[in-house]
Amino acid sequence: LLDSFAQINARMARSGLGRPMVLESAETPNGLKGDVYAVVDHRLEELRGALEKPEQWCELLILHINNRRCRVGQAAGGGATLTLSVVRRYDKPVEEAFELPFSYRVASSTPDFLAVDMRTAEGPFGTSNYRVLLEAVRLDAERTYLHFGYGYEHNMMVKLATQAYLATFGANKVGFTVTGRDENSQPVHITGLRGLVERNAMRYFLTLDAYLAGLEAPPAERRERRQRLWFASTERYPRQLKEVDMATYLAQKRTDRERDGGR
Numbered sequence: 001l002l003d004s005f006a007q008i009n010a011r012m013a014r015s016g017l018g019r020p021m022v023l024e025s026a027e028t029p030n031g032l033k034g035d036v037y038a039v040v041d042h043r044l045e046e047l048r049g050a051l052e053k054p055e056q057w058c059e060l061l062i063l064h065i066n067n068r069r070c071r072v073g074q075a076a077g078g079g080a081t082l083t084l085s086v087v088r089r090y091d092k093p094v095e096e097a098f099e100l101p102f103s104y105r106v107a108s109s110t111p112d113f114l115a116v117d118m119r120t121a122e123g124p125f126g127t128s129n130y131r132v133l134l135e136a137v138r139l140d141a142e143r144t145y146l147h148f149g150y151g152y153e154h155n156m157m158v159k160l161a162t163q164a165y166l167a168t169f170g171a172n173k174v175g176f177t178v179t180g181r182d183e184n185s186q187p188v189h190i191t192g193l194r195g196l197v198e199r200n201a202m203r204y205f206l207t208l209d210a211y212l213a214g215l216e217a218p219p220a221e222r223r224e225r226r227q228r229l230w231f232a233s234t235e236r237y238p239r240q241l242k243e244v245d246m247a248t249y250l251a252q253k254r255t256d257r258e259r260d261g262g263r
Helices: 003-011 046-052 055-059 156-167 192-216 219-235 247-258
Strands: 021-028 031-040 067-074 078-087 098-110 113-120 127-138 144-154 178-181 187-189
Touching: 003 021, 003 031, 003 067, 003 144, 003 219, 031 192, 046 055, 046 127, 046 144, 046 192, 055 067, 055 078, 055 192, 098 127, 144 156, 144 192, 156 192, 187 219, 192 219
Parallel strands: none
Antiparallel strands: 021 031, 031 144, 067 078, 078 098, 098 113, 113 127, 127 144, 178 187
């Protein structure tokens, strides 16, 4: 990971995302993937203490507006599992959520490097092989360089149906990659399938960012502090990520927490 920093760092300096961060996306032979590379003002030891347990990842992932419940369990072989309940749109009831039963693994934890890998072969609506990956390497005493990856596979029917939706009802939805300039010299952003995966990769990266920033708050205040930070971060990119107002988002998260007994 550190070997890529020199090249990525030059691109970070030119990033239009308002911070040292680069977002990449690609259509793979069978699906989509999005990768975020960023420098964060947190020590690697801080990341390790905050991200080595599946319960911590549940707290992190549930910040995403479409993630309505998260449960930690144990696989038959003894490893940890993390089951995420996800709705297709934020306004859908939790009863309509599909479940992603991730296996959870700390792939590496050394004094200078941390890697956490979550994956599941199962997926809804013709999708499969979801993966969430975090890699973090020490830059210096106060900063960490990290890579956050998100991706999944889909069958041809799902691909065609998604493309049809994005060409009609979702035609105004864009990603972050700039593909050119319009007649007014304004940036033209990528659309279609890559725009879709870029939006979700960014939403997930911002859950990580808000979770880490929330460590500064007293423990009793961290959950709502992180929710407010996540929402505020999405508001920095309204063209791509605007869905609801903060009051609606916070009310939804409060309802979810009360439903699950305050956990």
